[in-house]
Amino acid sequence: MADVCSTANVNDFNETVPISWMDLPVELWLNVFQNLPKPTILFTIRNVCKLFRALSLDPDLWHDVNMTTIKETTTTLFLPFEDEFQVHGNEKLDRLTEKLILDGNLTNSHLFCPVFDHISASVLKLKFSRYYDDFVLGEKEKLTLYSCVNLCHLDVSFCEYITSTVLKDICENCRKLQVLVLDSCKEIGDEGIKSLQVLQNLKTLDISHCASITDLGLSYMAQMPSKLKHFMSDGVLHISDGGLALFLSGQKNLETLILDGEDLTDIAVNLVASNLPKLTNFQISFCNHLSDQSFESLHGKVRLKRLCYKKLESEKISNSTLANFFAHQSVQDLQQLTLADCLCIENSTLHSIALNCPKLEDLTLQWCPEVTDEAIEKLILSCRNLKQLNLVGVKMLKGHWLNKLELHLPKLKMLDLSFCNLICDEDVYNLVKKKPDLVAYTYFHEKVDYLFVCNEAFLQIKDEPEPLSSSECAGSQGANVDF
Template sequence: MRGHNWINSCLPDELIVEILRRLDSKPSRDACSLVCKRWLALERLRRTTLRVGATGSSDLFLNLLAGRFSNVRNVYIDERLSISLPVQRGKRGSRSQTSVSSLNQCAFEKNGIEDAEFESSHFSDSGLIALGEGLPKLEKLSLIWCSNVSSAGLISLANKCTYLKSLDLQGCYVGDLGLAAVGKSCKQLEDLNLRFCEGLTDMGLVELAISCAKSLKSLGIAACAKITDISLEAVGLHCKSLEILSLDSEFMHNKGVIAIAQGCPCLRILKLQCINVTDEALKAVGTSCLSLELLALYSFQRFTDKGLRAIGNGCKKLKDLTLSDCYFLSDNGLEAIATGCKELTHLEVNGCHNIGTLGLELIGKSCPRLTELALLYCQRIGNTALHEIGRGCKFLQSLELVDCSSIGDEAICSIAEGCRNLKKLHIRRCYEIGNKGIMAIGENCKSLTDLSLRFCDRVGDEALVAIGECSCLQYLNVSGCHQIGDAGIIAIARGCPELTYLDVSVLQNLGDMAMAELGEGCPNLKEIVLSHCRQITDVGISHLVRNCTLLESCHMVFCPGVTSSAVATVVSGCPNIKKLLVEKWKVSQRTKRRAGSIISYLCADL
């Protein structure tokens, strides 16, 4: 019968909720929620996650959201993101503006506020209290730089949200009483992140460690000047199930880290940036943490190869190792890792100037499961190191090289011939790498999806013609490779139809012909960076936009051939555009009215 609502008459709530759950995108679910009040209510019930900016009357918004989305389990609140309360503008009777304004008016009346002006405020204890009262089933709460939150709000939330499992207090000035209350009420707490919590001392963390002794599995501490080894000793004594520890502090010493190592045998992930920790602590980790899988050491100045040898001798399950600015490590330490940690899959060496070719050669010979390798600012590592990686690490999928002046085409050819499963290759400022090495990649690594060759000034069109044979390529960055022109980008356009990201900034020889080919061959392109391309004009932009209707981000500053006409073309031709970076004087008043919210300006006075 015409006009009869068969769906709402026949289908139960549970089935409609399941249908909404199976929709593949948030816009689709939002559209369905507008069908009728019943669908709107059911769609709200299935929401489990809220992400909210914390400025601009955020307490009011949290009060509203908590009342409408009662099944939410995860809440992310970020002070760095803003909320703007809409005010009625433009045409009278606009549905969206009227509904939002009505919503705000009702909320203010409910809270006893009669003023029509909406004053900007920050997330505070009032918002936390509203969360606790409206979302008692909350399991994960992230408060990023919410500096107006205090112990009072945290105590109120802890008393209501007893199912809380994860709490991130980055940049919040909460005190010991609030943290102790969380420990007392939230017995299921597993994950705690305390980064830049300057108001906390050992007292609060010790109380939480005692209360959550059986549940706590992950702890992060950074830049908390009043938290010392006493806290870590308490965690090591009580929290036997701890699996993850991230520690960044100049106030921690060996005593605290040793307590964790000896008291937490389940430790799997350890990240340390502590200038006062020495080899003694790493020896304890190597002796006691036999389940360790990930180790990251940053800016260590007081430990040597002795500590790394202890890790190699004891942590046989180690899979992921990061060594950053560890000045006293040498090839001997890396040799211990190579011989002892056969399951190693990820290795990053960053700024460790005493590690050279020999250490990496041993990794290539002894760690056949290596899938990711990053070498940053490693001046002493030469071609033969990557030759051994190519020979021994057949499963390598990701390689990153930054400022490695001794690595050239010979090394890249070895990687290309031996690691044919390579999917990601990032090279920056490696001036000995040119066409020969990149051509070898294009000829051998057909699964390549991500290629970045920033400021490699020996790479030209010939290399990109070979890369054009990698039909799976999705990400390409060749910024600063001044020898690349139209021919290279045209080859990419014709051979890589899956391309979604392209950065060709500072290519002085790139012109409109390449833009036209990109428009024809890469319809999935979503982000493009064209800044400092002097040969590109409005004509090229027009050809690009004609078929690349999925474009979401476009940077085209310092392109003298691009005018306000091209800016208007991008705005009108790309319905999905979210960010457009141009000079301010190139944006007409009409374009500004139409798309002012998505336009960003650089050097507005030029």
């Protein structure tokens, strides 16, 4: 590439000194490249000059790779293809460049192996979820994936080609894994979970919606090194109290536990409270079998920062028990609370939350039909650290408290009032006008931000008729006037 120069004033005598951009330190160029999309580095920057070609495969640029982003940005990538910019030397990537210039489309199968042949040892974090639609995990691709021997974080969510056999090979070859996300990998069963036992440093495991995993898989996880801190298994339906007991017997250092409560009872919650002293994030969905006892067992045993219950039944959970639970000092550190589809939540529960959860930042009361304006008003007067408030489907709300919400909740960034049919859209618009950093949602989940409000105001002004001059009669403008 021709030397690119600029000039700079160095003193009052207007003397100039030429500056060559190519003389900038390598570290500075790498810092610039860090902020570019990966395809731009591979297919544009790489073709500029010899220096950029060498820097394009620098390990520091490839610690974190998201194949989904690579696919999405490559299809619209601009490539310089003048002869002077083509510096050949990497045949596979050059062929990809030519293909992209010719037809403008590359699948992930085209991208994966040629790219990873040169960066696999540098990759520490890899995400290639949700791109299985144009990707075939053949033998060549598998070998390329297994070559990422320094991989610490792997996210293969929704990848239908990740089977128990493939997972076993991944674990055998990528033994440094600390984070493994297998969300919705439906082909993974208990035998695949057994292969995780070789991962001595695994700290985070997400098997959510891996529907084939049963208590047997949990028993295998109990035999893993007890370094696991975060375990997510929402949508894993075939876990019983007994399977959970086996799992917790070997994993007592958990800080995050997310469960599907389809087959779990109060015994499961008691096991959690008794075995996990470090627990700070507890979430359980479809709590159809839980009763008052499950809340009583948590009293004083764990100090939670995040708590989520979905589908608590009013026949088994009394409002007085909930009110007492949230009145206990063990909830004072709560920052995120979700109570969704809980018919048993009434105003008295929210009064306890308002009085005892001063650190609350994120509150969801989605589809809790017994909640009224009076309870919400107490919440916003006490929980002044709230940043997100989700009130979807709380149909009794009229929203008179919206008038001064910007004063009571100065940190609020998101307010969802979808399906709150008694709240007027105009009140939401006026709130956003007074609090420009807020994003709110109206009845039909219409997003209202400051830009939206400004556009609405402009359209209203535009649609209004022009004011009459003092010398004109209203009738001259087409109005019906009685004399």
